[in-house]
Amino acid sequence: MAILKLANIKKNFINGEVKEEILKGINLSLRKGEVTALRGASGSGKSTLLTIAAGLQPATSGKIIFEEQNIANMSSEQVRKIRASKFGFIFQFSHLIPFLTAEEQLMLMLEVSKSKLTKQQKKMEVNRLLNLVEMEHRKYAYPPSLSGGEKQRIAIARAIIHNPKVLFADEPTASLDSKRSRDIMKIIREITKTLNITTLLVTHDEDMLLFADQVIEMSDGQIIQSEDKQLNNDVVDLSV
Template sequence: MDIFTIDELRKTFTNGEMKEEILKGISLTLKEGEITALVGPSGSGKSTLLTIAAGLQPASDGKILFNDNNITSMTAEQVRDIRAKKFGFVFQFAHLVPFLTVREQLSFMLDVSEVKMKNEKREQEIDYILERVGLSERKHAYPSSLSGGEKQRVAIARAVIHKPRVLFADEPTASLDSKKSKEIMSLIQDLTKTLNLTTLMVTHDEEMLSYVDHVVKMSDGLVV
């Protein structure tokens, strides 16, 4: 089933008198249970496309359809609600809260997403996702005691703990070595399949492409 469609998306940034069109009419369809990778040279508009698709910044023109709802015509509050409940995010760096344990990072995310459940169920969900990302033993650890790969695993657990439908990842392996990068991609692949996520990721690492279902090449604001 197609749940996410980007249709003729355009983005223009204005710097003083200068107008620059960064996205020049991008159309893409993302499928459930599949990973689509955006690749292309630095500055080609990959991150801009991902953040607009995720409702983090507005488009200048075009549509983004999530389950037939057009995100580009929603109110800011409606977009925030979808983003908090239906979308998950992973970036190059884990951006963990230094004074929260692994468990607390996940519990906090459930609060932010307004996922309401009894304490016992909450702990079960946290334990389940920690097992899925291979961090059961690190539940009560603080970020400072985790390796780079472990931190990124926590970031991935945090991105999916609230059971989003769409996972957005911008260069999730860019700060890791080749072996750790492959482990993280393998994890994203596994979660995409088993949680039936629709995953859109940006990468510049050719080695990661064997883990994805579709590759979309961008150049100068266009799909090529």
């Protein structure tokens, strides 16, 4: 079932007297419980497409249908509320607060989101998420003592703490070595399946495409190939 649809998305920039076409009519559907990967050379438009789909910047024209509503027609405040409550974000760097422990990072997010959980319930939820990303044993650790992969695991837990419908990941493994990259992609895929959410990620790493259900190849602001892989654990050994 498609939860997010992009219809004829175009993005133009004016550079002096020249109009630059960054996206040239993109059509894309994202389904629940699936990881969709955007690949392509630098300048192909994949990161621009992700930020438009996430409501971080407007399209020049086109529709962004999320839960049967066109968020392209919404006010900036309406889009901000959707981002805050329905979307989660993972970036290349974790951007953790250096003086807060892993547990405190997540507790702070619950406070910011004005969660109605009791203090004990918040602690239980934080423990659940840390366990989900295999970091419960490091909950009292501060970011300077964590590896790059461990920091990204905390960032993933932070991104899903408000139970988002869609998870956006922009080069989430770019700063990691190959083993840690596979570990992070394994977690992202497992979370996508377990929580039945939708994940859209941008990656340059060919190995990371093994964890995607759908691979979209972009070039010069257009989709030039779409591969619907429909992977399962029998196809890719996620335990490696």
